[in-house]
Amino acid sequence: MGRSRFLRRLTAAERRVWEAYPTGEPVDLRAGDRESDDPAGGDAWGPERTVRAEVLVALLLGAREREPGRAPGLRLSGAKIVGSLDLSGAQLDAKVHLLNCYLPGTVDISDSSTRSIRLRSCHVHRLRAARCRVEGLLDLDGTTVHRGVRLDNAHVVGQLRMSHTRLHPRRGESAPETRMVDAFAPYSAQEIADRGVEHDEWALWAGGLTVDGGAFLRRMHATAGVRLPGARFLGGLNMRGAVVEASRTPAVYGDNLEATHVEFSAGFTARGTVRLRGARVSGVLSFDLARLSDDVRSLHLSHMQVDELILTPESIEGEVNLSYSRVGVLLDRPGLYPDGVHLNGLVYESLRGGWKVAERIEWVSRDPGGYRPQPYEQLAAWYRRIGHEPDARRVLLARQRARRRTLRLPGRVWGRLLDGVVGYGYRPWLAAVWAAVLLATGTVVFTVLPPTQIDPDEARRFDAFVYTLDLLVPVTVFEQRGAWEPVGWTRWLANVLIVSGWILATALIAGATRVLRPSSNS
Template sequence: MPVRLKRPFLRLSPAERRIWDAYPTGAWVDLRSGDDETDDPANGAGWGPERTVRAEVVAALLLGARQPEPGRSAGLRLAGAHITGVLDVSDATLTGKLHMINCYLPGGVSLVDTVAVGVRLRGCEIARIGAAGCTVNAMLDLDGSTVHSGIRLDNAHVKGQIRFAGLRLGIGEAARVPDGTPKDVRRKLSEEELRERGHRYGQWALWAGGLTVEGGAFMRDMRVSGGLRIIGAKFLGGIYLQRSVITATGPYAIQADFMEAGAAELSSGFQATGTIRMRNARVNGVLSFDGASLRAPGRVLHLSHAQLDELILRPASIEGEVNLAYSRIGVLLDAPADYPDGVYLNGLVYEALRGSAWSVADRLTWVDKDPYGYRPQPYEQLAAWFRKIGHEQDARRVLLAKQRRRRHTLRPAGRTWGRLLDLLVGYGYRPWLAGLWVAVLLAAGTGVFASVPPTQIDPEEVRVFQPFVYTLDLLAPVSVFEQRGAWDPVGWTRWLAWTLIASGWILATALIAGAARVLRPGPSS
């Protein structure tokens, strides 16, 4: 015979009576049948009244309808129940832990602005969870659960860990209108307003801007339809998404601008379809994409203006552009081939480059992949790193490549002068080329003037003609050996003499220009 109680609960079902009696001691109430298929909460709609519990009964217990027994820790520990209605304990301080296993909650859970000891909903089937502004003093555990219509955790504070391992998460229709919208307001929304709100909220499976998690956020093996919006979130113990699969329904798989984390593991089989945006993020440990599969139209990874102690960017596959512009990275572990669709590098500063074997040519190809075209800073940063590790020759090679790349951005006159500088002295980074040109011209002049000697201008002056010294004096911009004014070339050799004089001036100018370029103050020096 049902037990009669004072309002608001005039009667309790047998299942509710068991929960009511167990709460003061925190004892478990298990309503499961023992058959795995029957007990699957995905089949919870077919469970009978012997497993049905009203949400308001659960809420009343959590809000203090029954006091704990002396010396015992009160709490709701329930397995295999069908909770009817919305489990709404918003704006309250819960007196005991909430721990459910394999329960079916088609009405969802509301913990908005709630203070809870601990919340554990493991292996449950839940319509949606709204917990904006919630404070959880211990663990928030959704391991193995399915949440069909999204989770709201914006500005929540979890003092323990978040455990979402194996969570199945979708957006559904309920996520399209935010928590806290009164029913009368919902009815008044126009179709256009509903579409606009759907655009804002409907693409996010997890809406958690401003979330703070003091322990680790263990979110491995999740399957998410929709995006994770964690702008400004703080994961002091790190966030771990190994083997999770996120399929975006909007442009972003993850939007984590201004996120702070002790570490971030999007690795070991992690898959994302949609852009991962972490602009201005700060990771005090490792941000790893090792073994990840990333795909998005256009920009697949947006890490501009970020501060990272270490970035491991060795994905199993990647489709889309990568943006590392204006970021500061301690150690960058990658391979130049890991950016098939381009990489934004302007303003990027790194202390060390690591990864599998690659050549200077590979890194130059990497720098040239910037979709915006030539930018001097990536070359200067790469050269500075080569100099830092003592590879001066490689640094010069990078800076020479920079000048050659820059030449394509100049006007025709500038391109012509650039080609001449490159040919003669390698823009100053290959000064030995000038010596080679001098040797070739000196040999040619010496041979010609030995065969066709010039005539002496002053026959009365006693001189002995030396073709080598005469050629050398022609090549010098200013006559050093006083041979140029003493001998006059004859016939066609006049053209050779004029060519040698002009070449001397050009070589001297190129050497001066190249030296000024190499020795000027700045990152390239």
């Protein structure tokens, strides 16, 4: 009796859906005109295109018996579905395919288990799918969601498709805009999600999401952040050409994300930080031809592990943080980092991008936090590994010069002396140059103004070259110092030669120690 009353209340459009459901036949309520079929104007659609959400819920929950040998399914196009499509906690056997539909209420599949769900080119008030399991495809291609999508801890066994989707956050719907603090703007040490920002502030709230197939968010447009901490994309994450405009949150928040590959490329645009702290990417993470901007930090990629990082955006504004990450291959280009780059703790196997040594040295010196020894040592180790020992020495010399600027005055003076004499041990040939200059000077002077013999009874022949050399050697070898006494102003020259000999010897020993133990000054 109750079912009969329910059937009598069905409109013509609803009856068509009711009759088609057991066989999965499509029901098309579109007028055939592109403008009038645009779901953006679905509020004006009349009763001939209106279907109550409760009718669809009843069908999906088993109000109609199956037909033997046929697979039931909801395939509906061009409908205005009034009310909330509440399927939370349900076990659904039928596929759901809505095309060009207008849904002014909430679609809720939270905690449900279902087969493929396709909401293509629709206008949806809100989608709630937390903790759901989709045994197939979750397709939102071309759909506009006005009050946010929740996919936290959901599991999509097939693919997630959100290409050309437009997402807006829930904020402003009913709850006041709480937690709107200026401190969120820079996304500094304690980033947004750690400070309790609720899902109302995000266009896509999908922490803990698992997608076994590929996740395709190509050319998606979100007017608030995309939240993906702990998400797992076993078939990769593709956001080529997507646009994410965030004002209160990071544009992409993907701490501890796992993926086989990630594409933020081909025109991907982020207004706000892209944060992937602690992410694990077993393939390529690409920012090729992306447009990245933030007032403070455009990329936060610290503590990450990735096989290959392609960092060749079209434009970038804001700092880049690569601290404590492990990268197999890093492909970037000179002049990429306009506002500084954090490299302390970064380890890489290979560098690509056509950089000159001087450009790489400038790269490791641009840490906004000041001098850090590890980036220099890592760069020098890479040059050594590829057989460029002279380039490695240039990097380590630059490290000593950068460190010198952090010392007190005595240390800076001694450092300049070491640098000028032997290049901190990385240019030992400088000591030979200084020795040759001093030796030549002494030889000429003492040839013109020879010293007097201290013991005139001893038979000796004076040699200006040997005498000068004996003065330069810290420990007398040729026994010339004690045999001859400089005269006049040449006494000062002799003392300068003796002191210079000690300085050269000390600098050579100190420099050799630095070369043999390059991390001792870290």
